[in-house]
Amino acid sequence: DQQVKQNSPSLSVQEGRISILNCDYTNSMFDYFLWYKKYPAEGPTFLISISSIKDKNEDGRFTVFLNKSAKHLSLHIVPSQPGDSAVYFCAASEDTGFQKLVFGTGTRLLVSP
């Protein structure tokens, strides 16, 4: 049972353009969402998060949008840079008094010069 889904295994974007990565979830108890970036031979690196009480959170070039009614979130990267090429994981957690992350399967982003 895949509670967090990233239906696009890969995405190619040109440098300077916008990258949009999508994530869907099925568990309505999720109330905190995160995006992690992973380079080869490294562990996932925290990128940005959003609480379910918000619909948007911005940090520099990265913006996460949350649509609770559609159980959908997206990560926008503007402008995209070649160094952004990595695998991006969407993750979610419930408010259970501790954080247990449920991850999607990842989207590989390739930003070409």
Next chain:
Amino acid sequence: DAGVTQSPTHLIKTRGQQVTLRCSPKSGHDTVSWYQQALGQGPQFIFQYYEEEERQRGNFPDRFSGHQFPNYSSELNVNALLLGDSALYLCASSLNGHLSTDTQYFGPGTRLTVL
């Protein structure tokens, strides 16, 4: 400030053997979580340790066990290894593990291959 460190980097074992993986959390962090990442999949939660106790467990059999030491470092033990245990094992540490909004910081992982 050192981040989360894990050892060894790579490990090759045969079916039926036992393995121990080690993790040192980021300085000041008291909560350690372990995840298994199979090829082509996202990380899956194994369990979390806080104050030397296993606080929560994912859908993993009892062959997977762990320990947290007074200095907050942690070990993951897997007994009776199966081919399907081949994966990248990730350790993550956090400052306030009792908060669902906490941020987990991941180590580089240990790549386990079971032959």
